[in-house]
Amino acid sequence: MRSQPATPGQDAAGLAAPSPIDPLSAEEIRQAVKIIRADRRASPAMRFVSVSLREPPKSEVAAAGPGRAARREAFVVALEPHEHMTYEITVSLTVGAIVSWRPVPGARAPVTLGEYAACERLVRADQRFRKGLRLRGIDDPERVLVEPWGIGTFTREEDEGRRLVWTLCFYRAHPRDNPYAKPIHGLHAVVDLDDMAVVRVEDLGVVPLPPGTGAYEAGAVSPRSGLRPLEISQPAGVSFSVNGWEVRWQKWRFRLGFNAREGLVLHTIGYEDGGRVRPVIYRASVAELVIPYADPRPFQGWRNAFDIGEYGIGIMTNSLELGCDCLGEIRYLDACLADDQGEPYTIKNAICLHEEDSGILWKHFDAALGLAEVRRNRRLVVSFIITAGNYEYAFYWYFYTDGGIELEIKLTGIVLTAALAAGEASEYGTIVADRTLAAHHQHFFCVRLDMEVDGPRNSVYEVDTEPVPAGQENPYGNAFRTRRTLLRTESQAQRLISPLTGRYWLVVNPEIANGLGQPVGYKLVPGGNILPFAHDDASVVGRAGFMTRHLWVTPFAEAELFPAGAYPNQHPGGAGLPKWTKADRPIENADLVLWYTLGSHHIPRPEDWPVMPAERVGFALKPFGFFDANPSLDVPPSNSHGPRLEGQR
Numbered sequence: 001m002r003s004q005p006a007t008p009g010q011d012a013a014g015l016a017a018p019s020p021i022d023p024l025s026a027e028e029i030r031q032a033v034k035i036i037r038a039d040r041r042a043s044p045a046m047r048f049v050s051v052s053l054r055e056p057p058k059s060e061v062a063a064a065g066p067g068r069a070a071r072r073e074a075f076v077v078a079l080e081p082h083e084h085m086t087y088e089i090t091v092s093l094t095v096g097a098i099v100s101w102r103p104v105p106g107a108r109a110p111v112t113l114g115e116y117a118a119c120e121r122l123v124r125a126d127q128r129f130r131k132g133l134r135l136r137g138i139d140d141p142e143r144v145l146v147e148p149w150g151i152g153t154f155t156r157e158e159d160e161g162r163r164l165v166w167t168l169c170f171y172r173a174h175p176r177d178n179p180y181a182k183p184i185h186g187l188h189a190v191v192d193l194d195d196m197a198v199v200r201v202e203d204l205g206v207v208p209l210p211p212g213t214g215a216y217e218a219g220a221v222s223p224r225s226g227l228r229p230l231e232i233s234q235p236a237g238v239s240f241s242v243n244g245w246e247v248r249w250q251k252w253r254f255r256l257g258f259n260a261r262e263g264l265v266l267h268t269i270g271y272e273d274g275g276r277v278r279p280v281i282y283r284a285s286v287a288e289l290v291i292p293y294a295d296p297r298p299f300q301g302w303r304n305a306f307d308i309g310e311y312g313i314g315i316m317t318n319s320l321e322l323g324c325d326c327l328g329e330i331r332y333l334d335a336c337l338a339d340d341q342g343e344p345y346t347i348k349n350a351i352c353l354h355e356e357d358s359g360i361l362w363k364h365f366d367a368a369l370g371l372a373e374v375r376r377n378r379r380l381v382v383s384f385i386i387t388a389g390n391y392e393y394a395f396y397w398y399f400y401t402d403g404g405i406e407l408e409i410k411l412t413g414i415v416l417t418a419a420l421a422a423g424e425a426s427e428y429g430t431i432v433a434d435r436t437l438a439a440h441h442q443h444f445f446c447v448r449l450d451m452e453v454d455g456p457r458n459s460v461y462e463v464d465t466e467p468v469p470a471g472q473e474n475p476y477g478n479a480f481r482t483r484r485t486l487l488r489t490e491s492q493a494q495r496l497i498s499p500l501t502g503r504y505w506l507v508v509n510p511e512i513a514n515g516l517g518q519p520v521g522y523k524l525v526p527g528g529n530i531l532p533f534a535h536d537d538a539s540v541v542g543r544a545g546f547m548t549r550h551l552w553v554t555p556f557a558e559a560e561l562f563p564a565g566a567y568p569n570q571h572p573g574g575a576g577l578p579k580w581t582k583a584d585r586p587i588e589n590a591d592l593v594l595w596y597t598l599g600s601h602h603i604p605r606p607e608d609w610p611v612m613p614a615e616r617v618g619f620a621l622k623p624f625g626f627f628d629a630n631p632s633l634d635v636p637p638s639n640s641h642g643p644r645l646e647g648q649r
């Protein structure tokens with residue numbers, strides 16, 4: 001017999017109850033900024049880097065319920081450019097007052113969208129820069145795309161105390177051209193973002209612009225034929241519900257969040273089982289993204305963007321009004337952020353939710369009985385897409401009917417180019433068009449998973465498979481078994497993947513057993529992965545030390561949110577995971593955070609030009625003894641899905 005699927009909207013939490021972890025509304029952003037502006041400590045020149053929810057302690061989130069007013073606080077990162085100082089300001093929206101106003105000496109705040117645009121205008125107007133353009137035959141600076149890049153540790157002595165970026169430039173020969181087809185070689189400005197001044201312009205010598213156009217837009221290419229319409233139809237509507245920021249689909253329950261730095265955040269992910277929601281993950285987000293490039297030439301060797309810590313993938317999030325690739329019935333959520341004047345603005349359709357058919361879920365044909373049982377898999381997809389200059393990252397969280405969760409990241413957009421002189425070759429990239437080099441590079445994502453498998457206290461085992469030595473115990477030589485190693489402290493939990501031993505990491509709740517007497521758990525199953533090729537003493541490895549391990553486990557600490565530290569911009573290195581884990585804290589039967597580093601190795605192909613077919617990376621979380629048996633037995637056969645359309649048999 002099949003148990004009844006849970007009906008959305010029927011549990012005790014009630015409908016659309018606001019949660020203390022809901023992102024700030026436009027009104028709340030306005031209120032927070034107004035309170036700060038009214039404080040005598042705020043100068044008129046103050047820039048707002050981010051205005052986001054200060055997430056309340058877990059105990060408050062757990063205790064929140066309908067009718068209970070939640071404490072609401074805004075966490076504001078602001079910049080006083082004349083002081084060259086970053087401030088962290090906490091504002092109570094409940095009381096309407098400043099809670100704390102803290103300078104962060106030495107911190108270099110991330111680049112804001114306003115600064116990004118102002119930097120481009122400033123560089124285009126600079127006479128030294130214009131002279132360099134003229135030497136390259138470019139008379140119209142307005143056709144030059146100027147991209148500010150984090151300067152990292154590549155500063156001079158006289159730069160001390162400055163908040164700097166350096167620029168990479170590209171040229172549009174025609175207004176609608178792909179600028180990355182014409183990288184402007186050897187001309188770089190260094191800009192002080194606080195003073196909004198060009199500090200210096202360096203010209204390493206002219207290399208002519210490559211001749212290609214890199215056109216890829218509709219109209220530039222005559223379309224192939226034969227692709228007939230493929231439509232996804234959900235005649236009875238979707239099977240999920242969205243109430244405020246709460247999502248329910250099948251037995252999954254979770255809340256969505258969004259902020260300037262991490263973009264989409266998933267909160268309180270749980271699975272309904274036996275009439276109650278069993279927690280799995282308290283909070284999940286992609287917490288850092290670093291892209292080290294391999295080209296050793298001057299300036300090219302500085303390219304190692306921290307897209308989350310130096311800029312923020314929330315502010316880079318696309319409005320999916322302009323290009324959403326999902327098929328079927330789609331629900332969108334808008335995101336609200338603050339610009340650098342503290343004004344709220346909306347990214348319309350920032351988060352996309354839809355269901356996808358996902359092929360076979362399970363099947364067995366009993367030949368003797370002539371009976372086949374087969375079920376189709378389906379997943380709920382929660383996604384957002386960002387544009388980081390030339391590149392697109394599409395993030396997809398998948399929830400499955402069998403209790404599985406996956407993160408898949410699709411990398412697309414345009415590979416970063418550099419010009420080569422006629423006849424010049426390079427070992428550090430691939431020539432993708434005449435005199436156009438796409439350098440080798442890697443993308444390292446760090447996914448922060450604040451776990452709570454059936455409760456707040458968890459332990460992590462590393463599980464390898466090993467052959468059993470030949471002998472009495474293994475007379476046929478066939479035996480293999482798993483070896484579980486409990487990771488007891490932070491230093492023991494800095495791990496690498498091991499595909500040839502079938503390695504996975506198992507997060508268990510040691511205090512709760514399933515019906516078979518085993519501790520309930522979820523396993524993290526790595527997909528393809530890699531390590532950095534940059535030397536250990538390279539600047540980028542020091543600044544993004546998290547890249548050197550695939551798994552880190554830390555005890556939960558409220559302030560430990562970002563694996564390369566809170567302010568990676570111009571940070572000399574060592575912050576975040578490498579620093580925290582020096583304490584070697586115990587992680588057994590504790591409130592745990594898993595940090596999974598996911599590396600995508602990119603040796604560009606000619607086929608990646610002029611726009612790259614999406615490359616995929618990801619990992620999975622699968623229940624391991626969380627249930628007593630296959631939890632998807634109750635998925636009905638496809639032919640009994642929902643009401644039938646008239647005429648359908």
Ligand SMILES: [Cu+2]
Nearest residue numbers: 411441443602
């Ligand atoms: Cu790439």
